[in-house]
Amino acid sequence: MAKKPQSYRRGSAIMRGSQIPTETADTKLLRSRRTDPWRVLRIQSEFVEGFGSLGELGNAISVFGSARTSPDSHDYRVAEEIGRLIVERGFAVITGGGPGCMEAANKGAAEAGGTSVGLGIELPFEQGMNPYLNLGINFRYFFARKVMFVRYSRGFVVMPGGFGTMDELFEALTLVQTGKVEMFPLVLVGTEFWTPLVDWIRGSLLERGLIGTADMDLFSVVDTAEEAVDAVFSGLERIENGSGKH
Numbered sequence: 001m002a003k004k005p006q007s008y009r010r011g012s013a014i015m016r017g018s019q020i021p022t023e024t025a026d027t028k029l030l031r032s033r034r035t036d037p038w039r040v041l042r043i044q045s046e047f048v049e050g051f052g053s054l055g056e057l058g059n060a061i062s063v064f065g066s067a068r069t070s071p072d073s074h075d076y077r078v079a080e081e082i083g084r085l086i087v088e089r090g091f092a093v094i095t096g097g098g099p100g101c102m103e104a105a106n107k108g109a110a111e112a113g114g115t116s117v118g119l120g121i122e123l124p125f126e127q128g129m130n131p132y133l134n135l136g137i138n139f140r141y142f143f144a145r146k147v148m149f150v151r152y153s154r155g156f157v158v159m160p161g162g163f164g165t166m167d168e169l170f171e172a173l174t175l176v177q178t179g180k181v182e183m184f185p186l187v188l189v190g191t192e193f194w195t196p197l198v199d200w201i202r203g204s205l206l207e208r209g210l211i212g213t214a215d216m217d218l219f220s221v222v223d224t225a226e227e228a229v230d231a232v233f234s235g236l237e238r239i240e241n242g243s244g245k246h
């Protein structure tokens with residue numbers, strides 16, 4: 001059972017004590033159908049707020065990765081370095097605004113004097129957004145938040161992570177594979193972590209014809225922060241020159 005937080009954010013409201021709700025807006029939406037027609041307005045307002053806040057952002061790269069990565073770990077240091085290097089190339093950094101790899105990338109970006117964005121999500125065990133954001137937007141609905149990542153990012157760096165990270169990775173892959181969005185660089189960081197998944201994708205999905213050979217080119221795998229940022233920006237250059245793949 002998740003521990004009850006001391007304070008809770010829902011949209012622009014902060015709740016404490018007895019006012020803390022027992023379920024999130026996402027949970028309610030998925031449980032009850034009776035009020036669905038009216039919920040559309042709230043969902044719509046989330047898109048309006050997101051588009052309104054991010055419209056002027058300029059070029060940005062999203063960094064995904066585990067919420068559980070410890071600040072004294074190798075992955076945290078790599079994500080922090082990635083945040084810094086992205087900012088040094090003149091791009092903003094977007095993360096999920098939470099702890100772990102998200103915090104690390106935001107820290108690197110903010111401390112390098114860049115734009116550090118967090119797209120937070122209302123969760124039952126909310127810990128609040130990390131302190132390294134200079135633009136933070138909190139979403140009630142995962143799906144609205146996901147649209148913002150794709151709409152405002154020119155590329156994606158993916159650190160090791162759990163279900164949330166996998167969801168974000170495969171959403172990005174599916175959107176490019178199906179041509180729903182333009183090609184963007186997708187770089188996985190950490191060969192030791194990602195190689196078993198890549199081997200499974202090749203040995204199982206590709207082998208059975210469930211994906212095409214070209215789909216293996218939709219992402220690349222690297223080890224260091226420098227390699228990750230180089231891969232994103234050279235991928236972007238190739239896409240802009242019309243030669244497409246990574």
Ligand SMILES: C/C(=C\CNc1ncnc2c1ncn2[C@@H]1O[C@H](COP(=O)(O)O)[C@@H](O)[C@H]1O)CO
Binds near residue numbers: 063066
């Ligand atoms: C689990 C913990 C905190 C959760 N807080 C989160 N805040 C913001 N974004 C989150 C959070 N948890 C997951 N995400 C999103 O999914 C990805 C990480 O998920 P994973 O399962 O940890 O890999 C991340 O990129 C976020 O966008 C404290 O322990």
